[in-house]
Amino acid sequence: MQTQTFHITPSNIDQVQIDQAAALIKAGELVSFPTETVYGLGGNALSSASAEKIYAAKGRPSDNPLILHVANVDEVANYAAEVPDEVYALAKAFWPGPLTVVLKKKDIIPDESTGGLDTVAIRVPDHPIALALIQAAGCPLAAPSANLSGKPSPTTAEHVLEDLNGRIAGVIDGGPTYIGLESTVLDLAHGAPAILRHGGISAEQLKTHLPNLKTSNENAAHSPGTRYRHYSPNANVSLISDFASAELRTWLEEKQAVYIGPQELGNPHIQLSGAEAYAQNIFALLRQLDQRGVQHIAIESIDESGLGRAVMDRLRRAAGLS
Missing domain, CATH: 3.90.870.10 (DHBP synthase)
Structure with a gap:
């Protein structure tokens, strides 16, 4: 067709x-x-x-x-x-x-x-x-x-x-x-x-x-979209939180991971901050990183109030955590 x-x-x-x-x-x-x-x-x-x-x-x-x-x-x-x-x-x-x-x-x-x-x-x-x-x-x-x-x-x-x-x-x-x-x-x-x-x-x-x-x-x-695995790229996705910048850089280097989140890092990273920015961009970014052949993606968790709860629901599913 x-x-x-x-x-x-x-x-x-x-x-x-x-x-x-x-x-x-x-x-x-x-x-x-x-x-x-x-x-x-x-x-x-x-x-x-x-x-x-x-x-x-x-x-x-x-x-x-x-x-x-x-x-x-x-x-x-x-x-x-x-x-x-x-x-x-x-x-x-x-x-x-x-x-x-x-x-x-x-x-x-x-x-x-x-x-x-x-x-x-x-x-x-x-x-x-x-x-x-x-x-x-x-x-x-x-x-x-x-x-x-x-x-x-x-x-x-x-x-x-x-x-x-x-x-x-x-x-x-x-x-x-x-x-x-x-x-x-x-x-x-x-x-x-x-x-x-x-x-x-x-x-x-x-x-x-x-x-x-x-x-x-x-x-x-x-509900549609709640029974099965969803939102998952080919890459492995990890959710991270409570990392100081220096510790995070070391962890990312060990994992050879691309970071998505609000921190500015020297490692490969994509800077996003706030629930609206996460919601608007996260699915497109997961697809882009798959196209680049990235094997490991590290995404910083966000606050789960308001729209953040829906964002974190998607991220946990992408990471295989729910």
């Missing part, structure tokens, strides 16, 4: 190209597109065959549920059997945006799109290309990250093509994403609201609207 690339500027949507990409989806094919979080791999969420193609293209286990991307909150009732009042309050605060809600599903959603679960994960992405594509396709788009399963998530179209060129029908190149890690997944289907996956909306932000919020949940299997 030849993968077609569409080049669309987010600030100047080319409707002709959007319609061409949407036609591929209507024909049962897969198209990758940018969101504010990472690039998604989109197919018709109402089609069992399209969902199966997503799993096959990614090499993703079929019991790992997909996220439905819709154009606005009014569409949620088309696919969820129950829509609690919290959904509308959260939508007013956070949609479009990097928040996914898990709800009881309607039968219109095939089991293949939900990993065989009786729940469905839904969000409204905050990206003009994504919203234009959903509207042109005329269906909700099931769209996990557009990478081979287990690899770092893609934040550019080039990353998508590294993994999926020849495996999918199209990719819309809309430039780099601006958050850089996936959405927060919130369970509203099993009693008290609970975070199943930390992401672009922090627990602190959600607690202002959900005072009884739980930050972990025994139903984490209902």
